[in-house]
Amino acid sequence: MPTGAAPKKIYVVTTMTFGLKYLNSKKSADGYFHSYEKRTSEKQKEFFTVIRKRTWGWYASLETAKQCVLKNWTDLNECGYYEHALIEEIQEGVLYGGATPKEWWFCWKGSFEKGGYKPTKKPKEYSSIIGFMDRVHPRKSGS
Secondary structure (H helix, E strand, C coil): CCCCCCCEEEEEEEEEEEEEECCCCCCCCCCCEEECCCCCCCEEEEEEEEEEEEEEEEEEHHHHHHHHCCHHHHHCCCCCCCEEEEEEEEEECCCCCCCCCCEEEEECCCCCCCCCEEEEECHHHHHHCCCCHHHHHHHCCCC
């Protein structure tokens, strides 16, 4: 990139569902405290978190990314499975690169047949969190 040139931006579309999970009060056989969507004991601590998410793709323009969300391209909502959608603006080729990405949040309103994503505010529990897109993991050899 030439010196002084503004870095190109890309717009990443991710969908997600927030909800409550419950932290297991005992370590599992593998030594970890696993969390569950259903409470199995009154001793478990409750916490608000991302239950599921999926990054659908990226676009070269914000306008195209917004159309993807607002028109529910390729059924981003998956019949009610993902209640929130997010567009993150990041620099091309760099995941964040020390910069806080701009974000556009959307929430599904209405039935899955006739509803749609509408602009909304970021959940307050996540006000200081960035980087919701899924990470790309390399294939293991032989798979």
